[in-house]
Structure formats: structure tokens, C-alpha cells
Amino acid sequence: MTGSLPSPLAKLRTVGDLVQGVGVLRRRGMFNPLRPDEALKSTRDALKFGPTAGVVMHGVRRHAAAPAIVDERGSVSFGQLDKQSNALGRGLQAAGVKEGDVVAVLARDHRGLVLTMLAAGKIGARLVLMNTGFAKPQFADVSKRENVKAVLHDSEFIDLLSAIPTEIPRVLTWVDEQHELPADSKTIEDLTVGRSTDGIAAPAKPGGMVILTSGTTGTPKGAPRDKVSPLQSAQFLDRVPLPQNETMFMAAPIFHGTGLSQFLLGLSLGNRIVFQRRFNPEATVRGIAESKATALVVVPTMLQRIIDLDPAILAKYDTSSLKVIFAAGSSLSPDLCKRTSEIFGDVLYNLYGSTEVAVATVATPQDLRTAPGTVGKPPVGCRVQLYDADRNKVSTPHTIGTIFVSSGLSFAGYTDGRNKEIVDGMLSSGDVGHFDENGLWFVDGRDDDMIVSGGENVFPLEVENLLADRADVHDAAVVGVDDREFGKRLRAFIVPSPDAKRDEKEIKEYVKNNLARYKVPREVVFLDELPRNATGKLLRKVLVDMDVSTD
Known part of the structure; x- marks a missing residue:
């Protein structure tokens, strides 16, 4: 069943959510209640130029000279980002990029990526955030499907661009010395030389942004993120106390929803965002200590690698400034939740959502203490419901069903015209899960990951979490492979600790x-x-297809 016209109850809920959302934003310091004009200006800018430009313009009015981002080349203030992106926007226009054109950016986290995001918004170009883990076929397919007219990219991806037509303009966002550049190469600095840094007139229509799904199989789909709403910030901030006017360390890539959402929120709150182009667990811990970061943004695999560091290495760095570890993108095992608390204290917040549904639930440290592995409860403006295979509502605790979400920020469909399943106006997350008697939610696995073995339904995540709870296991995955007798049989893949016995029989017995x-x-x-992949999602098909006969 698809959505219908909003009922009177739904309209009341929308108004109530908005009122609560405004209360959250005020409590978290997103705007000054004595200066409602500032909030109106920021909303207006976001509607005209897109959320990234709106956030930076807000920062310019509040603290233009304050540092906004820090990368390997140093610090860049809010004012500098604003002016430099104005010049880059004019440079892109001179290079032939028109309002409504689609621009792709293929870059790691640094100032070049941020300036591209800002400039595209200011001139009304539609921006596609490309995945830095792409192979040539994926990059070519996405570029063709999204009708990309220009590509801005780091020098390390020069070879990747041979997969698209040569007539598509390309501009370098970051240059590493070891890379040999084509003779006609242009950088974003080349495009900005001599151009005005004054404000750019608003486009007739906002260009918008496309985030790509994780793409663990096939070509990633494009999910437009064109909605601008105060609720978007409130849904994150309702249960996560991100810092204000402090420092956030961004380990997660901002080409994906986890990093992007927290980057924009962090800037909105006046924080300095510290980037690293490539993730390294010890460098991350060192960066937290050196920058006195109050918050760390990661995907779960990054957190796992940090937690797995030798205790002697972790002890070298003072991370006591850390008050929030924000993790999202895939499930957290109960073992990872418990070990994080032991090392860093009660600072872990686990967000459950997706590129399509946006925010669904958030688990606080208290939730994770009560039930390690939970994804928590829905924040303001979000509703979560279970449905069985016949799409009847599931209202009994500990009963598995398909998870559907309503957040007011869910996307309206992929860029290729397809959509997720909709029931009662709620969008499928693609996951199955359950809730307990305390209203805490749990994800049991992807709907399409379910394995039927000998007539029994098995969700790999349950087995994976059990294996991950062992001290001699660093990482685990379970997949179904073809079996003549049972249809499918389970195969476990384990990354053991250095001193593990690697005893297959003992693992099975456990x-x-x-x-x-x-x-x-x-x-x-x-x-x-x-x-x-680059966002930490497990590539199950690679494991299913892996030839293990000689291992």
C-alpha cells in the first residue's frame, strides 16, 4: 500500500514535531531565541543556496574569523571558505558550468571538497558526491546515469577519469606531489585566480545534492537530498549532545550521509572540524589528543580498528577531552559497544538510518549500557514501525519484522526513478529487526541477507555478533553459500587476533x-x-563468491 493524503492526526503530528524540533535546536544552541531574525536568514540562505552554503553563511555572520575546517594544509576560517567559494563558483561558471548542470566531486576530506560543495550550491549546480572507493565501471555508470557535465577530483583519481568521455571538463581539487598531471590540467586555484570574492546572486532554483547508496553490490543508486528543514538538525541533536564552539574530529568520509550530516551540524554549532584524508587508527587517536577534540565521527569499522589497537598505543594519548563518539553506517556489535565504553567511557552514540530514510533511531550511552547492540529509540520527528511479510503491523516485543520509517526527511525516490517500498506512508529501511519491552530497537540484519538453510531462517548478524564477542576474534562475517542438500549452508569468515588458535572445530562448538x-x-x-567498501560496509557478495578451496 502506498501513501495517501495526510490525515488530521498526521498534520497534528507534523506541527507537534516542528514545535519540539525548534525546542531541541534552541536547547542545543543552534540559534539565539532573542534573535529570531538570524534563524530566518540562515533558513533563507539554505533554501536559496543549499545546506552547505547556508551553514557557512550562518557561520560568517556569527564568527567569520573563527576556524571552520583544518586539513593537512592548515586552518580555514568561515569567512575564507565563503569568499574562496564565491571565486570558485565564478570560475566554474567561466568554465561552462551552468545553473542546473550536474557536477560530480570525487575527493577525500579536505578544503577542496568543501569549497566544491559550497561553489556548486551558490551557482545552482546539482552536486553528486562520488565514492572514493569506486572502480572504473561504477564511476562510469554513475556519471552517465546522473548526466555529469563536469568532474572535480583529487589527483590520485586521474586514472579513474579515463572511464568517462574526454570532453567532460575536469578540475583538480587536491594535488599530491607524486602524481603526474596531464599537460592541460587545471586546479580549483587556477579557476579562482583574479576572480571576485563578493557574494554571488542566488540561482533561480537550488541545484540540490545527490548522495550515493553504499553500493555493496552493483552500481550505487543516487538518492537526492533536496529537503531543507529545521527538523533535519533536530533529529540528530535530540539525542546526541554534539559540542558547540569546540572541535570535532571527522574520521568518516563526508561524501556519505554519516560524515556529511555531522560535518554540517558541527559547522552549524560553530565547531572547528578536523579532517584526515585517509583513515589510520593510531593517527585518529593522536589527532583527538592533539586537537583536544570533544567529538569523533566514525563508521563502525573505524571504531573497531581503534578499539583493536594495542593497549600500549592507546595509553600514549590523552583522549579525555572526548565526550561524544558518533557512529553510524552499519550495526555495532554488543562486544564493540562494551569495549568502547571500557576504553573511552560512556561517550558512544549509535545512529541507525540510511541514505534513503535519513534518521530512524539513536542509541545513547545509557541505552547501550542497558542493551549493548541496540540502535536505541526514535528521536523527535521520527517514527518506526514493524510489519510482517503480509505487511500487517507487528506490535509484540521480540518479534522480527521489516522496519519502516517516517522521518519527514526520507527521500522521494532514486534518481533512476525507482523507490523503496512504502506502507502507510512509511518507507522501508531494507532491514529486519525487533523491539523489546523497553521500547529499544534492534536490527537483526538486511532483509535480503536472510539465509534459508534446511528450511530454517537465519540472519547472519546474530551469528556474527556472537563470534565478535570472542576475545580472539577481531572481525567476523557469515554468509550463505549454495548447498545441494540444504539449499544454503553457512560459511563464517573470521579475522582472528594475533594469538588466536584458529581452531575451526572449537569455533563451531562455541x-x-x-x-x-x-x-x-x-x-x-x-x-x-x-x-x-570505502564507508565500511561489508561486501558480502565478495565472500559468497570467494574460492576457499585452497585456503
């Missing part, structure tokens, strides 16, 4: 002693690392 017999993997394969 699962048998803790779960139902049909959930015991028939095979256990030990790997040095699991295949993941």
Missing part, C-alpha cells in the same frame, strides 16, 4: 553451545581482513 544447531556454520575461513 556457536552450537550458544545458538540453535541450524545456525552453526558448516565452514570457518580465517582471513587477514574482511572486504569492505
Whole structure:
């Protein structure tokens, strides 16, 4: 069943959510209640130029000289970002980019990426945030589907651009000395030389932004993020106390929803955002200590690698300034939640959502203490509902169903015209899960990850979490592979700790002693690392197709 016209109850909920959302924003310091004109100006700018430019313009009015971002080349203030992006916008226009054109950016986290985001918004270009983990076929397919007219990219991706037509203009956003550049190369600095840094007239229509899905199989889909609403910030801030006028360390890439949302929120709150172009667990901990960061933004695999550092390395750095670790993008195992608390204290916040549905739930440190592995409860403006296979509502605790979300910020469909399933006006997250008697939500796995083995339904996440809870296991994945007798059989892939015994029989016995017999993997394969994409999502198909006969 698809959505229908809003009911009177739904309209009342919308008004109530807006009132509550405004209260959250005021409490978190997003605007001064004595200066409502400032909030109106910021909203107007975001509607005209897009959220990134709106956030920076807001920062310019409040604290133009304050540092906004820090990368390998140093600090850039709000005022400098604003002026430099004005010049870059004019440079892009001179290079032939028109209002409504689609511009792709393929860059790691640094000033060049931020300036591109700002400039595209100011001239009304539609921006596609490309995944830095793309192979040539994916990059070519997305560029063609989205009708990309120009590409701004780091020098390390020069070879990748051979996959698209040569007539598409390209501009370098960051240059590494070791990369040989084509003779006709242009950088964003070349485009800005001699150009005015004064404000740019607002485009007739905002260009908008496209975030790509994680793309663990096939070509990632494009999810437009064109909505600008105060509720968007309130939904994150309702249960996560991000700092204000302090420092946030951005480990997660901002080409994806997790990093992007927290980057924009962090700037909105006047924070200095510290970037690193490539993730390194020890460098991250060192960066937190050196910058006295109050918040760290990660995807779960990054957090896992930090937690797995040698205790002697962790002890070298003072991370006591850290008050928030914001993790999103995939599930957190109960073991990872507990170990994070032991090392950093009660600072972990786990957001559950997706590119399509935006925010669904948030788990606070208190939630994670009560039920490690939970994804928490819906924040203001979000509603979550379970439906069974016949799409009847599930209202009994500990009963698994498909998760549907209503946040007011869910996307309106992919750029190729497809959409997620909609029931009662709520959008499918693509996951299955359950809730407990305390109203805490849990994700049991992807709907399409379910394995039917010998007539029994198995969700790999349950087995993976059990294995990850072992001290001799650093990472684990479970997939279904074809089996003549059972249809599918379970195969476990384990990244062991250095001193692990790698005893396949003992691993199977451990699962048998803790779960139902049909959930015991028939095979256990030990790997040095699991295949993941640039946002940390597990590439299950790679594991399913892996030839393990010689391992």
C-alpha cells in the first residue's frame, strides 16, 4: 500500500514535531531565541543556496574569523571558505558550468571538497558526491546515469577519469606531489585566480545534492537530498549532545550521509572540524589528543580498528577531552559497544538510518549500557514501525519484522526513478529487526541477507555478533553459500587476533553451545581482513563468491 493524503492526526503530528524540533535546536544552541531574525536568514540562505552554503553563511555572520575546517594544509576560517567559494563558483561558471548542470566531486576530506560543495550550491549546480572507493565501471555508470557535465577530483583519481568521455571538463581539487598531471590540467586555484570574492546572486532554483547508496553490490543508486528543514538538525541533536564552539574530529568520509550530516551540524554549532584524508587508527587517536577534540565521527569499522589497537598505543594519548563518539553506517556489535565504553567511557552514540530514510533511531550511552547492540529509540520527528511479510503491523516485543520509517526527511525516490517500498506512508529501511519491552530497537540484519538453510531462517548478524564477542576474534562475517542438500549452508569468515588458535572445530562448538544447531556454520575461513567498501560496509557478495578451496 502506498501513501495517501495526510490525515488530521498526521498534520497534528507534523506541527507537534516542528514545535519540539525548534525546542531541541534552541536547547542545543543552534540559534539565539532573542534573535529570531538570524534563524530566518540562515533558513533563507539554505533554501536559496543549499545546506552547505547556508551553514557557512550562518557561520560568517556569527564568527567569520573563527576556524571552520583544518586539513593537512592548515586552518580555514568561515569567512575564507565563503569568499574562496564565491571565486570558485565564478570560475566554474567561466568554465561552462551552468545553473542546473550536474557536477560530480570525487575527493577525500579536505578544503577542496568543501569549497566544491559550497561553489556548486551558490551557482545552482546539482552536486553528486562520488565514492572514493569506486572502480572504473561504477564511476562510469554513475556519471552517465546522473548526466555529469563536469568532474572535480583529487589527483590520485586521474586514472579513474579515463572511464568517462574526454570532453567532460575536469578540475583538480587536491594535488599530491607524486602524481603526474596531464599537460592541460587545471586546479580549483587556477579557476579562482583574479576572480571576485563578493557574494554571488542566488540561482533561480537550488541545484540540490545527490548522495550515493553504499553500493555493496552493483552500481550505487543516487538518492537526492533536496529537503531543507529545521527538523533535519533536530533529529540528530535530540539525542546526541554534539559540542558547540569546540572541535570535532571527522574520521568518516563526508561524501556519505554519516560524515556529511555531522560535518554540517558541527559547522552549524560553530565547531572547528578536523579532517584526515585517509583513515589510520593510531593517527585518529593522536589527532583527538592533539586537537583536544570533544567529538569523533566514525563508521563502525573505524571504531573497531581503534578499539583493536594495542593497549600500549592507546595509553600514549590523552583522549579525555572526548565526550561524544558518533557512529553510524552499519550495526555495532554488543562486544564493540562494551569495549568502547571500557576504553573511552560512556561517550558512544549509535545512529541507525540510511541514505534513503535519513534518521530512524539513536542509541545513547545509557541505552547501550542497558542493551549493548541496540540502535536505541526514535528521536523527535521520527517514527518506526514493524510489519510482517503480509505487511500487517507487528506490535509484540521480540518479534522480527521489516522496519519502516517516517522521518519527514526520507527521500522521494532514486534518481533512476525507482523507490523503496512504502506502507502507510512509511518507507522501508531494507532491514529486519525487533523491539523489546523497553521500547529499544534492534536490527537483526538486511532483509535480503536472510539465509534459508534446511528450511530454517537465519540472519547472519546474530551469528556474527556472537563470534565478535570472542576475545580472539577481531572481525567476523557469515554468509550463505549454495548447498545441494540444504539449499544454503553457512560459511563464517573470521579475522582472528594475533594469538588466536584458529581452531575451526572449537569455533563451531562455541556457536552450537550458544545458538540453535541450524545456525552453526558448516565452514570457518580465517582471513587477514574482511572486504569492505570505502564507508565500511561489508561486501558480502565478495565472500559468497570467494574460492576457499585452497585456503
